[in-house]
């Protein structure tokens with residue numbers, strides 16, 4: 001039997017991650033355009049456009065308000081896309097997972113590799129937005145920004161896990177229309193990216209608390225804006241994101257195990 | 263003499279919902295053997311191989327690999343198997359070399375070992391000139407050879423080949439036969455499926471013919487031919503001369519003509535009236551296959 005030392009076993013997950021990284025390297029420019037330039041364009045459009053109309057929101061100038069939202073958006077979009085459409089094409093079309101599973105790599109490791117990869121890619125775009133936003137003067141607290149990046153990393157894992165759970169249930173590409181319409185878009189629209197969720201009608205505000213994105217923004221905004229963040233609620237947000245990550249991941253693994261091996 | 267089989271199936275069965283793909287088969291693959299699993303489309307060959315690889319759970323019966331039930335197979339055993347799948351699952355965005363590197367890492371081979379093996383493997387499959395080309399630039403036959411090279415990266419004891427030469431030109435098939443025989447000489451065990459009967463006849467020590475998930479016959483190529491189609495085939499055009507119409511010889515009606523199977527060509531030739539038009543040839547595995555599995559096309 002192989003050694004059970006975790007760092008030795010982790011090399012299998014790392015091998016999967018490295019495969020994705022290598023493929024990405026070969027197409028680096030087009031993916032960079034999508035992942036970094038796209039959210040930055042958003043930032044400019046909303047920052048300049050809305051920023052000209054809205055001077056301050058919740059006591060913050062609009063750039064400071066919208067920058068954390070844009071970072072969260074790029075994490076949401078990149079991780080969700082990679083773990084759904086990206087992973088599904090590897091699974092169902094390129095049969096990349098089949099190739100991996102014919103080796104000592106396990107399904108759990110294939111999925112962990114996918115989740116880590118999607119989160120990694122998401123963080124690249126987050127850092128791109130952060131960099132531009134910081135240069136532009138949207139970051140009030142450097143320490144807060146570091147913590148915000150950690151929160152975004154955790155959230156990226158949650159978004160990736162939900163994407164994988166969706167991939168695990170998808171029968172065709174059409175399935176992802178539901179995923180984007182009923183999951184990704186609401187996370188984007190009703191989570192406080194452009195305006196605080198308490199401006200929403202009450203029932204919708206309550207529903208918005210079911211979205212991981214809402215919790216993410218509640219964490220990230222005070223951090224980058226240098227506002228106080230109460231420890232209790234912050235922990236609740238972190239736990240919420242972690243529960244989604246683990247729950248969705250396990251759901252994906254269970255569904256795929258049945259689907260692929262039965 | 264029987265060494266512990268590398269693979270042993272007893273009453274092995276697999277159902278996908280209502281579809282019974284494999285319906286209780288028994289076989290044993292011995293170390294160093296080239297074992298061929300033959301059968302028409304949909305016979306259950308790929309399903310059987312997937313069960314062996316642990317890529318599909320078994321529904322009934324037992325299946326052991328290296329003496330262990332498949333359900334208990336872990337990384338250590340999986341590292342001893344190389345799979346050439348029926349479907350191409352190379353990484354289309356990577357080069358030949360990168361495909362091999364990436365695959366080697368799935369086996370946790372050290373970088374130095376991977377670096378050392380790649381030139382030998384691409385040479386083995388005559389892909390050296392293509393080593394830095396993208397997989398999308400390879401022809402179908404080159405991809406197939408790359409899949410074979412990839413399966414060899416961890417120097418597996420057991421190599422499972424699901425139609426390794428489908429879509430290859432005659433030159434490439436001859437190359438692959440030569441390399442497979444070399445692997446066999448080096449003591450590797452081969453489990454092969456193919457729709458080319460000449461290939462099975464040439465490479466295999468033991469053949470199992472399955473259809474609709476059941477075993478129809480098994481034996482060495484020679485035994486199968488002797489048992490099911492004697493040694494010689496006479497294809498006689500209709501209408502048959504009266505002397506042959508009496509059922510004295512083993513025969514099979516194939517439409518416009520009738521095939522007669524005899525041990526000695528003289529037995530039948532001396533009976534034939536001079537004007538009969540016929541074709542005589544030694545019987546081969548294809549005759550066995552068609553005789554056992556029928557001549558109708560498999561649509562489902």
Ligand SMILES: Nc1ncnc2c1ncn2[C@@H]1O[C@H](COP(=O)(O)OP(=O)(O)OP(=O)(O)O)[C@@H](O)[C@H]1O
Pocket residue numbers: 278281282283301302303304305306307308309310348562
């Ligand atoms: N994942 C699956 N779900 C449902 N049915 C399946 C699945 N895979 C195979 N089958 C069915 O199981 C039967 C055996 O298929 P299998 O792929 O094992 O055949 P095969 O002998 O490899 O055929 P071929 O020579 O065409 O490759 C077929 O009837 C096929 O339709």
Ligand SMILES: [Mg+2]
Pocket residue numbers: 307308309348424
């Ligand atoms: Mg098959």
